[in-house]
Structures are given as structure tokens and as C-alpha cells.
Amino acid sequence: MKKYTVTGQKDTRSGFGEGLLEAGRKNPNVVALCADLIGSLKMDAFVKEFPERFFQTGIAEANMIGIAAGLTIGGKIPFTGTFANFSTGRVYDQIRQSVAYSNKNVKICASHAGLTLGEDGATHQILEDIGLMKGLPNMTVINTCDFNQTKAATIAIADHEGPVYLRFGRPKVPVFIPEDQKFIIGKALLLNEGKDVTIFATGHLVWKAIEAGEILAEKGIDAEIITSIPLNLWMFSPY
Amino acid sequence: MFFLSNGHLSAVWYSVLARSGYFDVKELATFRKLNTRLQGHPATAEGLPGIRIASGSLGQGLSVAIGAALAKKLNGDKSIIYSLHGDGELEEGQNWEAAMFAAAKKVDTIIATVDYNGKQIDGPVDEVMSLGNLKAKWEAFGWLVLEMNGNNIADILSVMTKAKEMTGKEKPIVILMKTEMGFGVDFMMGTHKWHGNAPNDEQTEKALAQLEETLGDY
Numbered sequence: 001m002k003k004y005t006v007t008g009q010k011d012t013r014s015g016f017g018e019g020l021l022e023a024g025r026k027n028p029n030v031v032a033l034c035a036d037l038i039g040s041l042k043m044d045a046f047v048k049e050f051p052e053r054f055f056q057t058g059i060a061e062a063n064m065i066g067i068a069a070g071l072t073i074g075g076k077i078p079f080t081g082t083f084a085n086f087s088t089g090r091v092y093d094q095i096r097q098s099v100a101y102s103n104k105n106v107k108i109c110a111s112h113a114g115l116t117l118g119e120d121g122a123t124h125q126i127l128e129d130i131g132l133m134k135g136l137p138n139m140t141v142i143n144t145c146d147f148n149q150t151k152a153a154t155i156a157i158a159d160h161e162g163p164v165y166l167r168f169g170r171p172k173v174p175v176f177i178p179e180d181q182k183f184i185i186g187k188a189l190l191l192n193e194g195k196d197v198t199i200f201a202t203g204h205l206v207w208k209a210i211e212a213g214e215i216l217a218e219k220g221i222d223a224e225i226i227t228s229i230p231l232n233l234w235m236f237s238p239y
Numbered sequence: 240m241f242f243l244s245n246g247h248l249s250a251v252w253y254s255v256l257a258r259s260g261y262f263d264v265k266e267l268a269t270f271r272k273l274n275t276r277l278q279g280h281p282a283t284a285e286g287l288p289g290i291r292i293a294s295g296s297l298g299q300g301l302s303v304a305i306g307a308a309l310a311k312k313l314n315g316d317k318s319i320i321y322s323l324h325g326d327g328e329l330e331e332g333q334n335w336e337a338a339m340f341a342a343a344k345k346v347d348t349i350i351a352t353v354d355y356n357g358k359q360i361d362g363p364v365d366e367v368m369s370l371g372n373l374k375a376k377w378e379a380f381g382w383l384v385l386e387m388n389g390n391n392i393a394d395i396l397s398v399m400t401k402a403k404e405m406t407g408k409e410k411p412i413v414i415l416m417k418t419e420m421g422f423g424v425d426f427m428m429g430t431h432k433w434h435g436n437a438p439n440d441e442q443t444e445k446a447l448a449q450l451e452e453t454l455g456d457y
Contacts, residue, residue, distance in 0.1 A: 031313070055309065055344075063302045063336035070306020073240075073291055074314055078306075093296050094333070098303055102283045102293045
């Protein structure tokens with residue numbers, strides 16, 4: 001079992017915040033929007049450095065998605081920020097029509113995804129978001145596993161042409177992906193070679209898969225561990 | 240730049256685009272047919288020139304128009320963004336999210352127009368879901384409101400010119416365009432039955448014969 005070193009405990013949403021700032025510094029067309037959750041989305045640094053490129057919509061996510069779509073028509077690269085449930089379920093039709101089907105270059109960045117959200121409870125713990133976004137045409141879905149990967153992914157999607165759903169979480173989780181590792185959209189990571197069983201994992205569960213691989217190795221079971229990529233269901237279509 | 244928010248007006252929109260030279264007028268005959276570029280509601284997926292965003296599911300266009308206006312501002316472009324909306328469409332909440340935003344953030348390069356015909360699918364708007372005092376609503380949301388007779392070209396030109404002069408003054412502008420469905424065709428005016436109902440060849444011929452200007456090139 002390949003040895004992975006934990007270099008820290010950081011929340012993946014902070015990786016998004018740092019990545020957004022760097023993307024903004026690299027490309028003047030990167031703009032950001034938020035629906036009253038700047039702090040939670042770690043967008044403060046971007047807002048401070050690029051106030052004229054930031055749009056606060058207040059608690060109005062449908063409007064936020066529509067404005068983002070419109071911004072792309074002027075050549076901007078908008079990153080929207082709110083919780084994952086509000087980023088998807090709440091505004092599914094807005095994403096479907098104004099972003100996905102219209103193929104607008106909007107990056108929907110969603111924090112506090114999944115059960116790891118914890119205490120806020122079920123109304124906020126969305127699990128269906130990956131499935132919702134996967135079914136939309138033109139939509140690339142990314143669910144990152146640690147701080148470093150989230151930061152790298154945020155920077156990478158600014159250069160990708162087309163709508164993206166980037167999903168990350170609230171709690172501090174182990175940092176184990178190398179800091180300088182570039183994120184390649186659609187490329188799975190082979191984290192451990194093995195011949196007895198294959199474990200596919202995504203997001204915060206990737207580290208759990210590595211921990212499971214270590215336990216299995218102790219028991220003499222050789223686990224292959226691969227990060228799974230949420231594949232767009234349209235990738236097999238003729239379009 | 241123009242955004243059609245009430246995408247079900249696609250037939251009119253496509254006609255205008257074709258006759259403005261965006262694509263061949265002959266292509267209008269493919270409307271709503273299999274393999275057409277002219278879908279029942281406008282879409283960008285077919286690459287039809289002149290369509291910037293899909294519409295059809297209502298209430299989304301004003302947000303998009305605002306986004307386009309914000310981008311223009313960042314690009315130092317002062318040109319005006321126009322949008323068209325249905326009156327029934329204003330029952331969708333997202334419109335009001337957008338309206339609040341435009342006024343609060345002083346998006347003053349937008350001229351939104353409401354096709355104020357008082358009708359929606361299930362009947363008169365006043366009976367289905369009354370909008371109340373629409374002028375007062377927009378004013379309360381911080382917009383400048385103009386009124387226009389949508390069935391009179393001279394009035395349209397005059398009010399649109401006035402609206403353009405009012406842009407850039409820190410308030411977004413909306414025009415309540417009073418129209419009557421089927422205006423000018425005696426069997427189509429004053430009745431609800433033609434909302435979403437296409438005339439057959441005989442009825443089409445009769446209708447076109449009643450209008451001063453018909454184009455008749457199909």
C-alpha cells in the first residue's frame with residue numbers, strides 16, 4: 001500500500017477560496033458572485049482584492065445563476081458561490097436552461113456538500129447534487145478530495161470552456177495531494193495499485209478509501225484505489 | 240443587445256431575426272419541425288444566429304439581461320440592454336429578485352419591456368393571478384416606469400426614444416407596453432381562443448387580408 005503523508009488538516013472550501021483569488025489574479029475576466037455567504041465560501045480575499053469584479057446578490061440564488069449566465073455573454077468567467085443544496089436543487093431549472101443547455105461558461109462552486117456538513121442537518125446535507133448536475137448537457141462535474149486538489153481544480157476550471165459544477169465541503173479534512181499537482185479535468189487518480197479489490201472513491205471519502213486500503217493491507221488484501229470522476233451522462237451522446 | 244425572456248414568443252422573434260437578415264426567411268417554414276434550428280422555444284444549441292440564450296421556462300431573462308449589462312459596464316461599454324417579458328411571466332418570483340438587484344445595484348443601462356396584454360393561458364391575468372397595480376410595483380422596486388401603446392408604431396418609437404434618454408441615471412427602466420392580442424384581426428381580437436392556437440390556411444388568409452401591412456412571402 002502506497003504511503004500517503006498527511007501534511008495538514010484543512011477545509012476544502014478554503015482551497016476554493018485560495019484558488020479563486022489566484023484565478024482572479026491570473027485572468028482579469030474572472031468574476032465572482034455570492035448569495036450572502038462570502039465568509040462561508042471563503043471568498044473574502046477575492047472580494048477584498050477585486051471589489052469591482054464581485055457581485056453580491058443577497059439571498060437570491062436563481063437571480064445569481066441568471067446574472068452569471070449573462071456575464072459570460074460579455075466574455076466574463078463567473079464563479080458563483082453558495083451551499084451545494086442552494087447551488088443545485090434550488091436552482092436546477094435556472095442551471096438547466098440558462099447555463100447548461102445554453103452552454104454558458106459559468107463555474108458553479110458549491111460548498112458544505114454532503115453529510116460532512118454535520119450539525120446543520122438534513123435540509124443542508126445534499127447528496128443528490130452530483131446526480132442532478134451529471135445529467136445536464138455540457139456540464140462538467142468535479143468533486144475534489146482535499147485542500148490542494150480543490151485549489152488546483154478551481155484554477156484549472158477558469159481555463160476550461162464550458163459550464164462546471166465544482167463541489168467541496170465544510171469540515172477540515174486531511175491534506176495529502178501534493179501542493180504542486182496540477183488538476184486535469186476528467187482524469188482519475190490511481191492512488192494505489194492492487195490486485196484483490198478495487199475501491200473507487202470521490203471527495204472527502206478518498207482519504208477514507210486510503211485508510212481502508214491500509215487496514216486491508218494489514219490483513220493481506222491488496223486494494224486498488226482510484227478516485228472516481230462523476231461522468232457526465234451525455235458523454236456517450238452523439239452531440 | 241436584446242433578450243427574449245418570454246421564449247414562447249419565438250415565432251415573432253424568429254420572424255424578426257430572419258427579416259433582419261440573421262438567417263434565410265425560407266427557414267421559417269421549418270418552425271417546430273423535426274431537425275429544425277427553430278425550436279418551439281429559442282435555444283442556442285442549434286447555432287441559430289441571433290439567439291444568445293435559451294428561454295421558454297419563464298422568469299429567467301431579466302437576470303440574464305442584468306448579467307450582460309454588468310459585463311458591458313466592466314468592459315467600458317455603455318450600450319443599452321433590452322429585454323422583453325410577458326405579464327403572466329411576472330408571476331415568477333425570480334423576476335422580482337432581478338428587479339430588486341437592478342435597482343439596488345443601480346444597473347441603469349437596462350430597458351425591460353412587459354408585453355402587457357392582460358392574458359395568460361388559463362384566462363385573463365386579473366382572474367388567474369392578478370398582478371395588482373403593476374406600475375406601482377415596479378416603482379416600489381425602484382424602477383422608472385414608462386407606458387406605451389404596443390399596437391401603435393408611432394407611440395412605440397416615441398416612448399423607446401424617451402426611454403433611451405433616461406438610461407444612465409442610476410435607475411433601471413421598464414416599459415409597460417399595453418397590447419391587445421390579435422389586434423387588427425376581427426375574429427382574433429377580444430377573445431381568449433387564439434392564445435396558443437394556430438390559424439389554419441383559410442383563417443390565415445382571412446387574417447392577413449385584414450392587416451394593412453402583410454408580408455406574404457411564404
